[in-house]
């Protein structure tokens with residue numbers, strides 16, 4: 001069948017012919033591949049221009065095979081059977097599946113009336129399937145349940161259709177079956193989107209109101225803002241007002257994405273597209289804000305989103321101190337495109353000048369670090385991540401601690417509060433014991449347990465966030481042979497018995513190694529760091545004690561024995577020029593040393609001590 005595609009290019013489509021939907025799924029269940037097939041089937045991407053994961057535009061997204069920024073695209077569609085003459089416009093909003101990017105998902109959902117809930121037919125429902133489903137139900141979206149990868153020999157569509165039907169409350173026969181890889185069933189799925197997803201509602205004659213659901217920084221065009229029009233219309237060359245700040249901007253361009261940006265005459269009720277105003281910073285085009293016309297604009301903004309709060313903090317330092325200005329510029333640039341990234345300068349005795357950065361989660365941290373190293377050629381050290389603590393003093397003052405060095409030293413601490421999370425783990429039931437044991441050891445509290453099917457179970461726990469951000473995923477994966485999936489969300493805070501452990505070299509604290517840990521884990525941490533440093537720091541001409549301390553109480557101690565490194569020892573005979581050369585060389589080596597008190601420590605020792613700590617590598621793909 002040949003596709004006619006008049007409506008993809010022309011805007012102001014009547015809302016009854018528009019369907020706005022997104023695809024939500026657990027990581028790797030095939031969202032991007034399904035989006036690819038849809039682009040192809042609707043004819044917006046020609047066969048030869050097709051590349052895998054067309055909508056994942058960032059290099060990192062391609063390499064890691066994950067979606068980070070949500071993308072949207074306008075697709076023309078004509079029903080395969082019946083109703084032949086009508087052209088529909090589908091707006092597909094691709095969403096990321098990873099927990100760190102939940103806020104991206106909830107923005108995308110806000111712009112849709114329906115969601116395809118995509119589940120891998122060989123794996124079944126996973127933790128993020130549920131998390132995303134609940135987000136979508138929360139926003140009253142119509143859900144179309146779909147099993148993907150039915151081409152796989154390991155697929156068990158009947159079993160998982162029953163599982164899905166059970167969760168959503170529909171019949172197993174309502175669950176569609178597709179293969180995003182071969183394209184089987186995708187045409188029928190697009191037909192179902194037209195039939196099942198309600199058309200957008202809005203008042204075409206009311207003052208313009210459009211919701212900003214994403215904004216990205218483009219080097220050439222400045223900030224590109226993605227909007228969904230709710231009421232009225234937005235046309236180029238009018239003046240617009242951002243309702244949260246009252247800032248006004250000239251509209252330079254309004255357009256649609258299909259799948260590359262195309263300027264348009266304007267956008268009407270229910271339509272999704274972009275606008276460009278020439279602003280240079282995404283913070284001026286805030287996600288969740290309402291755009292209206294400057295003159296005769298709306299007075300009531302649309303319900304926005306909660307601003308994402310950084311949950312995990314870590315210090316980032318250039319390995320080469322002279323790269324500090326480069327790091328600062330690089331962070332400024334990333335920030336243009338990532339409103340969730342926060343940073344402020346900090347200095348460390350051990351690591352020099354750097355930044356304390358706030359992230360949404362570990363994957364966000366890792367990806368940011370990756371981008372800094374890759375796109376800006378930086379070599380970085382990151383300190384062990386920590387969460388935000390509220391420390392209440394007996395004198396009534398309160399300290400918000402995002403860095404162990406902010407831990408109050410004078411005065412008595414009355415109570416310390418730490419963030420907690422509600423964790424959902426889905427795994428085959430044979431692993432229940434192993435999972436419970438792990439959660440128990442991480443100060444977890446069982447909230448509930450349900451069987452999804454005969455042999456698969458959902459466990460709900462409350463766990464301190466600090467315990468999750470270290471090696472929780474890795475331990476969970478190894479204890480369940482990779483079969484468990486995990487999702488977590490903020491669940492307030494709790495009082496906990498926390499202490500700050502300092503690591504001292506010859507009596508001097510080394511800030512980069514301080515950590516806030518639970519009292520019961522303090523000895524283990526202190527011992528681990530002291531032993532590690534003893535191995536990493538070369539012997540000095542005097543004895544160097546390495547101590548771990550809580551306040552003034554020493555809890556662990558190791559000693560580096562004294563030695564006089566006599567570089568001339570090998571130089572018997574009287575060759576003075578050779579001796580001089582060796583002494584020169586020794587001096588050179590010393591330049592790369594940092595001194596802590598009187599102790600000289602090679603920069604590499606700091607790097608090694610911090611990098612062997614579990615800072616959560618490989619978490620991105622860890623959620624399966």
Ligand SMILES: Nc1nc2c(ncn2[C@@H]2O[C@H](COP(=O)(O)OP(=O)(O)OP(=O)(O)O)[C@@H](O)[C@H]2O)c(=O)[nH]1
Nearest residue numbers: 027028029030031032033066067097149179180181
């Ligand atoms: N056999 C088979 N493989 C599929 C199918 N759909 C997707 N895949 C494969 O599954 C893997 C994950 O697919 P993606 O489309 O990247 O998954 P995603 O859900 O977009 O992942 P994120 O963007 O990271 O959330 C890829 O290797 C795909 O080739 C399918 O229908 N059949």
